[in-house]
């Protein structure tokens with residue numbers, strides 16, 4: 001019925017509580033974008049609080065005027081009609097409050113999710129090195145769920161109960177100032193212990209659940225290793241270990257049960273004892289004629305409402321702090337600025353593109369590993385249409401070269417130019433349009449084969465897609481998919497082999513049609529037929545394009561115009577396969593290790 005009875009969504013990794021409520025300002029700013037809904041929610045909030053307090057007031061009138069001998073029937077009817085109207089207002093008002101407050105909660109969360117994702121999409125790879133995708137996605141789901149809970153429920157509970165408590169107390173003072181003064185002392189005495197014990201019981205319940213979960217872990221472990229347990233004759237030990245856990249769980253449960261039993265008696269004694277004292281005091285007043293029966297009734301109900309409101313308020317502060325914690329973490333993601341952005345007035349790359357890429361005395365360290373020079377005084381010019389194979393041991397800096405060529409990082413020294421324009425003066429989007437990356441392992445999105453192929457060129461027609469597929473030697477297996485281009489790929493989609501995935505990546509690059517190709521050959525071995533199909537596709541793709549290829553295949557290396565051998569971020573040798581083999585340096589050694597089997 002009421003919004004606070006919704007159970008909170010499960011949080012993968014709950015945000016820590018904030019120290020202050022300050023970060024909630026961000027949520028407020030988001031909510032302010034919807035003034036109409038805010039106004040309706042506030043009106044509904046006020047109306048329902050007023051109606052809640054109007055109910056005991058109405059009962060007072062009914063008891064004083066419509067009960068007892070000699071009551072006027074018309075008063076009876078009008079009193080109850082009035083009460084029904086209040087009930088109707090309360091019902092409709094509560095529904096409106098629930099609707100608008102929940103609407104705001106969901107809308108604010110939707111907006112925050114969109115804005116966070118929009119910002120994440122601008123951030124460079126360095127950000128994702130220090131912030132794990134798992135952690136970010138937990139912020140996007142569980143932290144936003146907490147915020148939804150805060151806006152859609154907690155704030156509403158807080159406001160409503162504050163209004164009810166203040167309104168209720170004002171009404172009580174109006175009814176019976178002296179009695180209310182006594183109540184002001186009595187209510188905390190009743191609410192305080194209930195809240196205190198309620199918290200203790202909840203904590204113990206939580207550790208009780210943890211212990212039960214611990215039992216599950218042991219059972220799963222032992223069942224999974226049953227053969228080992230029995231083979232090593234460890235049945236007795238495992239039973240003892242299990243028995244310790246079971247007994248510990250029982251002891252925790254016992255604490256919970258005792259606390260709960262104690263709490264039940266305290267609640268009953270305090271609540272009903274309090275009511276009894278109140279009515280007792282009131283009955284004396286009625287006997288003296290200083291107070292009416294209806295007033296006593298109204299006081300009891302209103303005092304109950306106020307006590308309930310105070311109890312609820314004591315609960316929400318922690319939730320608000322947790323919401324502030326979540327808001328703070330999301331705000332960090334929102335405020336994160338990309339280090340690399342387009343200059344205010346970017347230099348346009350020449351049209352038509354020539355496809356030259358030049359590294360000049362480039363020095364670069366990764367921000368997370370400043371002690372290592374990933375590229376060290378690196379100079380290399382790749383002329384339009386040229387194919388340069390990059391070879392080198394692991395960690396030589398080959399992948400770093402590609403990252404810099406696409407301007408995911410800026411070098412610390414030296415310059416990188418595409419068609420003569422320094423990358424730092426160009427728009428990153430334009431740079432990336434000029435460079436097509438074929439990674440080692442093609443990422444397949446959970447989408448149709450068509451969308452996966454035209455990922456870098458959404459305007460491509462089916463004819464163009466098929467043409468690219470043909471060039472990438474991917475046509476045959478794409479035609480064989482159950483629904484052709486409509487077949488769903490990705491995690492739950494059709495399974496593609498390693499070679500097929502590579503050819504998808506090649507087709508994607510064909511459609512992207514960039515003048516410069518950054519090709520990271522897969523190291524994983526393919527069977528001979530697959531290898532041939534991929535190699536043919538690559539040969540076609542490299543035709544008429546400038547290609548920088550991290551080469552692992554002998555065929556690619558032989559076809560390259562030039563081989564650049566890297567080690568520790570520097571170029572150590574350059575030449576052709578024949579000249580480098582003859583020089584008997586690092587290349588010759590690598591070739592012996594890496595390519596001999598292939599060559600044979």
Ligand SMILES: Nc1ncnc2c1ncn2[C@@H]1O[C@H](COP(=O)(O)OP(=O)(O)OP(=O)(O)O)[C@@H](O)[C@H]1O
Pocket residue numbers: 129366367368369372373374392393394395396397398399400401
């Ligand atoms: N994201 C990163 N953060 C910090 N250091 C990195 C990062 N990526 C690479 N490095 C370091 O930079 C140097 C060059 O790495 P790079 O990945 O360019 O080598 P590589 O030649 O491509 O190696 P491999 O063939 O194993 O992929 C290495 O010392 C590596 O440890």
